[in-house]
Amino acid sequence: MSKGKKRTLAVVGILLLLALTVGICYIIFTKNTAEADLLYEDNATMGIMPGIDIEQRQAELQELLDRSMIAFSINTSPVFLNGTSEGNLLIENPGHNAKLLRINILIDDTEEEVYATKFLKPGTYIESAKLDKVLEKGSYNATAYFSAYDEETGEYIGQTGAQIVINVQN
Numbered sequence: 001m002s003k004g005k006k007r008t009l010a011v012v013g014i015l016l017l018l019a020l021t022v023g024i025c026y027i028i029f030t031k032n033t034a035e036a037d038l039l040y041e042d043n044a045t046m047g048i049m050p051g052i053d054i055e056q057r058q059a060e061l062q063e064l065l066d067r068s069m070i071a072f073s074i075n076t077s078p079v080f081l082n083g084t085s086e087g088n089l090l091i092e093n094p095g096h097n098a099k100l101l102r103i104n105i106l107i108d109d110t111e112e113e114v115y116a117t118k119f120l121k122p123g124t125y126i127e128s129a130k131l132d133k134v135l136e137k138g139s140y141n142a143t144a145y146f147s148a149y150d151e152e153t154g155e156y157i158g159q160t161g162a163q164i165v166i167n168v169q170n
Helices: 003-036 054-068
Strands: 091-093 099-107 113-116 124-126 138-150 156-168
Touching (some): 091 099
Antiparallel strands (some): 091 124, 099 113, 138 156
């Protein structure tokens, strides 16, 4: 190897080492200064405030959690004898849900709605039902969308979905 190539490699190596050193120093010093910027209250006491009922606090937090979660149950592979028969959808709005549910089932490929419910009260279920659209024999990947509404006001809360496969036998 010629002297020129050796010198170039040495310069490149030194520059890479210098860049690495600068990068490491930057990370170390910015991390320490970020932690130093956190100023904690000297007058704060660790623990739970006196007079607070821990069980009541937990119940309030559980109520908030329950409100934000949507519980449901559905058969992920319902079977229909033919396109006009009832199938075993097994849709349930569990009693502990405390929300009204509306369910819409859409075929994934076409986004075509093949089934829709009215409101289901908590503690109710649909064991079997006919689809709103006649499907030919085959298997269909679909999504069951569960829209949740406040039980008292009817206000929309949110939506979740479940992947299902609809099987039409004949």
